[in-house]
Amino acid sequence: xxxxxxxxxxxxxxxxxxxxxxxxxxxxxxxxxxxxxxxxxxxxxxxxxxxxxxxxxxxxxxxxxxxxxxxxxxxxxxxxxxxxxxxxxxxxxxxxxxxxxxxxxxxxxxxxxxxxxxxxxxxxxxxxxxxxxxxxxxxxxxxxxxxxxxxxxxxxxxxxxxxxxxxxxxxxxxxxxxxxxxxxxxxxxxxxxxxxxxxxxxxxxxxxxxxxxxxxxxxxxxxxxxxxxxxxxxxxxxxxxxxxxxxxxxxxxxxxxxxxxxxxxxxxxxxxxxxxxxxxxxxxxxxxxxxxxxxxxxxxxxxxxxxxxxxxxxxxxxxxxxxxxxxxxxxxxxxxxxxxxxxxxxxxxxxxxxxxxxxxxxxxxxxxxxxxxxxxxxxxxx
Numbered sequence: 001x002x003x004x005x006x007x008x009x010x011x012x013x014x015x016x017x018x019x020x021x022x023x024x025x026x027x028x029x030x031x032x033x034x035x036x037x038x039x040x041x042x043x044x045x046x047x048x049x050x051x052x053x054x055x056x057x058x059x060x061x062x063x064x065x066x067x068x069x070x071x072x073x074x075x076x077x078x079x080x081x082x083x084x085x086x087x088x089x090x091x092x093x094x095x096x097x098x099x100x101x102x103x104x105x106x107x108x109x110x111x112x113x114x115x116x117x118x119x120x121x122x123x124x125x126x127x128x129x130x131x132x133x134x135x136x137x138x139x140x141x142x143x144x145x146x147x148x149x150x151x152x153x154x155x156x157x158x159x160x161x162x163x164x165x166x167x168x169x170x171x172x173x174x175x176x177x178x179x180x181x182x183x184x185x186x187x188x189x190x191x192x193x194x195x196x197x198x199x200x201x202x203x204x205x206x207x208x209x210x211x212x213x214x215x216x217x218x219x220x221x222x223x224x225x226x227x228x229x230x231x232x233x234x235x236x237x238x239x240x241x242x243x244x245x246x247x248x249x250x251x252x253x254x255x256x257x258x259x260x261x262x263x264x265x266x267x268x269x270x271x272x273x274x275x276x277x278x279x280x281x282x283x284x285x286x287x288x289x290x291x292x293x294x295x296x297x298x299x300x301x302x303x304x305x306x307x308x309x310x311x312x313x314x315x316x317x318x319x320x321x322x323x324x325x326x327x328x329x330x331x332x333x334x335x336x337x338x339x340x341x342x343x344x345x346x347x348x349x350x351x352x353x354x355x356x357x358x359x360x361x362x363x364x365x366x367x368x369x370x371x372x373x374x375x376x377x378x379x380x381x382x
Contacts, residue, residue, distance in 0.1 A: 008220025009227075016190050016228060025189045026228060029182035030236040037175050037243035041251045044167045048253055052076045055119035059087035059099035068131060075127040098124055167253045169343070172244070173316045176338045177309060179236040179273065184280050184308045186232035187225055188301045191284035194221045196297035218369050222285055229277035237273055241266075261342045268341045268351060275358045276334045280308060282365040289369055307331065327353035330361055 016022045058077050061084040072079050080087070080096060087099035091111065097120035098111045109124055111117035137147040244259035261269065284301060291297035312335030320326070322336040327350040337354055340347065 005216050005220045005223070008217055009223050012190075012194055012221055012224030013227065015193075016224060019193070022190050022193070022228070026186045026232045027235070029178065029185055030232060030239050033175055033178050033182070033236055033239050034243040034246075036178055037171055037240065037247055038250075040171050040174065041167070041247040041253065044170075045251045045253050050119065052123070053078075055097045055116045056123055057095065057097050058120055058124060059090060059096045060102075061087050061099060062102040067134060071130050071134065072127055075123060075130065077123060077127055100124065168257050168259050169339075171247070172240075172259065172342050173335070173339055175240045175243070176269075176335065176342075177312050177316075179233060179240065180276060180312060180334065181305065181309050182236045183229045183233045183273070183277050184284075184305050187229045187277070187281045187284045188288075188298070188304070190228050191225045191281065192288045192291075192294055192297040192301065194225065195285060195289040196291040197294045200293050215370050218285075218366060222282060222366060222369075225285060226278050226281040229281050230274055233273040233277050234270070237270065262344060264346060265341045265344060268346055269338055271351065272334050272338050272341065272354070275355055278362055279330060279358050280304075282362045282369075286365045286369050289372055311335070322347070322350055324350065324353060327351075328357040330357060333357065 056076050056078050057080060058072075059080045059082060061082065064072070064079065064081070069079060080090070082090070084099075084101050087096060088110070090096045091099050097116045098109055101108050101110070107128060109121060111120065133151070136151060140147045140150055241260070248254045248257075248259045283304065287300050287304065288297040291300055308331055311332045314320075315332055315335055316339065320332075320336065322333075322340050326336055327333050333350075333354045337347075337350060340350070
């Protein structure tokens with residue numbers, strides 16, 4: 001049996017590595033991962049380090065005192081005055097980032113919901129906070145009250161443990177989601193070619209004339225597709241690590257934060273990638289083997305790409321935490337565990353549950369495929 005599996009595996013690998021399309025599928029998305037990591041890092045850097053001159057043009061529809069102008073200048077605001085209608089027109093023309101009107105002790109800030117206005121609002125809030133503090137101090141002095149005894153009646157100190165930055169977490173998690181996508185895409189083409197493709201070409205009938213059991217054929221094909229997926233996953237992971245090293249040294253948003261996981265985290269992250277490669281390979285073969293043509297198999301496998309990607313993306317966006325139950329849920333468990341592992345939290349029990357879940361799914365899938373390969377109705381187009 002071992003010789004039969006080995007011979008099938010060699011045959012499939014030989015055909016796979018001779019096929020330029022299979023090779024391209026293994027490499028296209030991994031190459032995109034450095035672009036994703038460095039591109040997102042550059043985008044975050046540009047947003048965090050925007051010069052104040054990009055959003056500091058704020059209009060004031062009232063006469064400002066010398067104190068107000070001084071506080072505004074200290075805050076970094078470029079003061080533009082005029083009537084409310086004039087300022088509204090300037091805002092519409094893009095000459096202002098925000099404009100303010102005064103109604104008694106109420107200050108009303110006007111603008112649209114866009115990026116520049118959001119930054120300008122932050123600047124205006126800082127200005128009004130400083131101006132409010134100045135007015136409070138003046139009032140207390142006029143009433144012979146020590147301002148510090150009121151304003152500084154309590155003091156606060158911050159002792160916050162530094163955790164991984166939002167940007168680092170965002171980049172590493174989306175890099176893993178792209179690794180998942182790369183593995184999935186890498187598995188779909190060889191799985192289609194080795195099942196539906198062989199039916200369409202008529203080579204499967206020839207293969208079945210040899211004294212080889214269906215189980216050996218399926219296991220050989222499964223291992224070949226899995227190996228292709230694992231190679232893609234490892235290449236993607238290595239490119240991601242290289243990208244992390246480059247990004248960490250290039251962008252200031254990662255100062256004081258390490259994008260690189262520990263050695264033990266790298267080992268277990270690789271375990272997650274390998275486990276996912278086996279799972280997706282089995283599912284791809286199971287779906288493609290029921291199709292009678294290559295095109296039909298490709299259509300059937302297309303939804304699997306989205307199914308593999310979106311659970312992890314949604315889990316990351318709404319910050320779902322790993323637990324024993326979720327460690328058993330296919331697709332979702334890989335992303336959750338990878339996030340924990342790269343953050344330095346290695347839970348061996350959760351990893352064991354993930355591996356157990358993967359083994360059960362693969363065993364079930366292989367059992368179903370082997371039964372399919374004993375059915376002429378499923379195997380042959382005619």
